[in-house]
Amino acid sequence: MELDRLYRCSWYHRWVESRASLIRDPVRRLCYLRRAMPVLPRRRSGVHAMLLMAAAFGLVMIAIPGQNAGSGWLLDREVAAPYRETRVAPEAAVWIVESRGTYEVYSNGLRIETDGVVENEPRVSNVLQAGRLSVIAGQSAPAGIVFHTTESHIAPFEVTNNLRLQRVGRWLRDFVAQNRSYHYLIDRFGRVHRVVRESDAAYHAGVSVWGIQQTVWVNLNHSFLGVAFESQTTAGDKLAESVTPAQIRAAATLTSMLRSRYNLPADNCVTHAQVSVNPANMGIGLHTDWGANFPFAEVGLPDNYGQPLAAIHQFGFIADESYLNATGPRLARGIESAEQTLSSQATALNLATDVHRQALQQRYRKIMSALPKQLAAATQESKENRQ
Ligand SMILES: [Zn+2]
Numbered sequence: 475m476e477l478d479r480l481y482r483c484s485w486y487h488r489w490v491e492s493r494a495s496l497i498r499d500p501v502r503r504l505c506y507l508r509r510a511m512p513v514l515p516r517r518r519s520g521v522h523a524m525l526l527m528a529a530a531f532g533l534v535m536i537a538i539p540g541q542n543a544g545s546g547w548l549l550d551r552e553v554a555a556p557y558r559e560t561r562v563a564p565e566a567a568v569w570i571v572e573s574r575g576t577y578e579v580y581s582n583g584l585r586i587e588t589d590g591v592v593e594n595e596p597r598v599s600n601v602l603q604a605g606r607l608s609v610i611a612g613q614s615a616p617a618g619i620v621f622h623t624t625e626s627h628i629a630p631f632e633v634t635n636n637l638r639l640q641r642v643g644r645w646l647r648d649f650v651a652q653n654r655s656y657h658y659l660i661d662r663f664g665r666v667h668r669v670v671r672e673s674d675a676a677y678h679a680g681v682s683v684w685g686i687q688q689t690v691w692v693n694l695n696h697s698f699l700g701v702a703f704e705s706q707t708t709a710g711d712k713l714a715e716s717v718t719p720a721q722i723r724a725a726a727t728l729t730s731m732l733r734s735r736y737n738l739p740a741d742n743c744v745t746h747a748q749v750s751v752n753p754a755n756m757g758i759g760l761h762t763d764w765g766a767n768f769p770f771a772e773v774g775l776p777d778n779y780g781q782p783l784a785a786i787h788q789f790g791f792i793a794d795e796s797y798l799n800a801t802g803p804r805l806a807r808g809i810e811s812a813e814q815t816l817s818s819q820a821t822a823l824n825l826a827t828d829v830h831r832q833a834l835q836q837r838y839r840k841i842m843s844a845l846p847k848q849l850a851a852a853t854q855e856s857k858e859n860r861q
């Protein structure tokens with residue numbers, strides 16, 4: 475039976491309505507109705523019609539509290555992640571040369587100010603295996619770096635402002651330490667301050683997603699190191715207006731040391747705009763710092779703006795207009811690549827892209843609702859191991 479004829483059948487309407495009546499949330503109910511009775515192209519196979527009906531049924535099963543223990547069949551489908559080679563060789567060894575009470579010096583010229591370092595909760599990664607997205611337990615080493623800007627007040631970088639620049643920098647360092655905001659802060663003179671110790675989580679990435687090859691990380695505070703430039707960035711700004719040459723040089727040596735210490739893949743060194751998500755509207759980019767102009771090459775990394783965004787191809791997040799306006803054309807390549815992957819997945823499953831996207835979004839919500847329990851257990855285990 476063709477779909478348009480199917481949608482006109484009264485029994486189909488009754489079936490859809492009876493399913494819809496089981497969905498308590500009115501918005502979800504409306505979404506379901508729209509999905510179950512869409513306006514579709516005229517000619518489709520009967521098999522496709524049945525698949526769409528099955529898809530709609532699967533989504534309802536997920537939406538009904540208490541009936542999703544077995545999960546809808548869409549949730550159990552493997553979702554391929556795009557494979558990308560790490561394009562930069564493993565970092566050459568960087569070692570610590572000198573460690574005093576207030577600073578550390580490394581073999582590549584990096585110097586870290588350690589006098590203001592603070593503790594925080596122990597690091598426990600939220601690592602998921604792509605495909606079925608089952609949680610991989612027990613991984614607590616850092617998996618990558620998320621680069622930020624502090625978006626704090628910055629004075630013109632001129633010698634006449636020297637005292638003011640120092641005063642603002644000191645205030646910022648105290649502020650981010652109090653809030654456990656980052657692992658590292660690079661001030662405008664290129665000094666690297668360790669804020670939160672590397673073994674602990676820092677509250678830098680919030681609700682976030684990143685993935686490469688067959689691994690997906692969610693909420694990266696625990697799994698990625700946060701490195702912030704004292705800076706303000708918006709798309710269209712020239713790099714020279716956002717950061718100083720000293721900051722870029724410091725970021726290069728810091729990135730090199732961290733990659734060497736933790737064997738971090740170059741593809742896992744990305745910006746906040748690439749990983750931040752907003753579950754309230756399923757949009758990417760609640761935060762958009764470094765959405766453009768991040769100096770990947772100068773910091774010794776490949777241009778990771780072209781990496782497909784895992785939030786899209788694993789969880790169906792959407793790059794809306796405000797996100798596109800706040801980011802640059804380099805990052806648009808990553809969005810396009812992720813959308814192509816999502817579309818290929820849908821074709822492989824013989825589903826409309828929208829239906830597949832909705833299923834991925836449902837899967838994200840389901841995974842996230844189960845995560846706090848798993849994280850609490852893992853945190854407890856990690857604390858016990860420390861004692
Ligand atoms: Zn940020």
